[in-house]
Amino acid sequence: MFYIKSKRNATKRKVVFLQPDQKYMGILVNKVYNDFRYHEALKSCMNCGVCTAICPAAEFYKYEPRKICNIIQQQNEAEIEALLRSETIWYCGQCMSCKTRCPRGNVPGTLISVLRRVSQEMGFFSDSEKGRQQLAIKRVVGHSILNRGYCVHPDILDPDLHPEQGPVWAWFKENIEELTEKVGANYKKDGAGALRKIRQENLDEIKKIFDVTGASELFESIESFSKTKAEEMNLGFEQSDEYFMEVLTKNSNNHTI
Numbered sequence: 001m002f003y004i005k006s007k008r009n010a011t012k013r014k015v016v017f018l019q020p021d022q023k024y025m026g027i028l029v030n031k032v033y034n035d036f037r038y039h040e041a042l043k044s045c046m047n048c049g050v051c052t053a054i055c056p057a058a059e060f061y062k063y064e065p066r067k068i069c070n071i072i073q074q075q076n077e078a079e080i081e082a083l084l085r086s087e088t089i090w091y092c093g094q095c096m097s098c099k100t101r102c103p104r105g106n107v108p109g110t111l112i113s114v115l116r117r118v119s120q121e122m123g124f125f126s127d128s129e130k131g132r133q134q135l136a137i138k139r140v141v142g143h144s145i146l147n148r149g150y151c152v153h154p155d156i157l158d159p160d161l162h163p164e165q166g167p168v169w170a171w172f173k174e175n176i177e178e179l180t181e182k183v184g185a186n187y188k189k190d191g192a193g194a195l196r197k198i199r200q201e202n203l204d205e206i207k208k209i210f211d212v213t214g215a216s217e218l219f220e221s222i223e224s225f226s227k228t229k230a231e232e233m234n235l236g237f238e239q240s241d242e243y244f245m246e247v248l249t250k251n252s253n254n255h256t257i
């Protein structure tokens with residue numbers, strides 16, 4: 001048992017870090033409760049529903065942050081496992097609107113971050129359509145950060161995969177050097193400016209950050225569990241991008257209300 005000081009009112013708040021030997025504890029509850037973000041994310045939920053009312057994701061998806069807080073608060077391992085295997089935890093847009101309104105100071109959006117991490121670690125993410133997209137995000141955005149130093153970079157955008165952009169991206173990519181110069185960017189060149197080349201020493205530093213924070217390990221976990229799922233689904237994984245394209249493009253249209 002530990003005590004921390006709340007910055008807001010400078011009073012002591014008791015925080016209990018549950019241990020696996022307590023009889024009601026299971027591994028999932030333990031993982032959630034021992035994530036350092038948990039104690040900011042969920043203090044005590046009274047199920048008022050204000051977070052659901054403000055949540056933009058709840059307006060469109062089969063998603064209620066109130067229900068998620070309730071499931072976690074009840075510590076029911078079976079329900080938590082079902083949640084971690086479901087589509088639900090992937091609907092949150094991480095806008096943090098819920099943080100501004102909760103009368104108890106909870107942050108359901110941060111709780112979602114915790115749950116997503118546990119789902120990734122345990123491989124449960126590969127049981128849902130939205131969860132399986134973790135592989136696409138890892139390979140596209142994650143690799144771009146490591147290899148280029150940018151989350152999103154025009155070089156990784158394939159216009160054929162983004163028909164929603166119309167012909168604009170194709171035109172931009174065909175004329176990228178001329179267009180980036182016109183807007184004062186420094187496309188893939190040394191020195192300062194938008195889209196500049198990121199130096200290798202900086203990329204090495206990013207890799208080190210990924211290694212020490214556990215992000216590299218999480219990447220390996222996503223690859224490994226995705227490979228297992230690809231085998232289950234009888235889709236090519238290493239020799240072809242069949243599974244990757246499946247998770248990137250599949251939409252069952254069964255997510256919205």
Ligand code: SF4
Nearest residue numbers: 045046048049051102
């Ligand atoms: S607004 Fe806060 S107290 Fe109300 S249901 Fe959401 S998390 Fe619980």
Ligand code: SF4
Nearest residue numbers: 055092093096098109
């Ligand atoms: S952070 Fe997630 S749960 Fe919170 S309001 Fe935004 S979409 Fe909803």
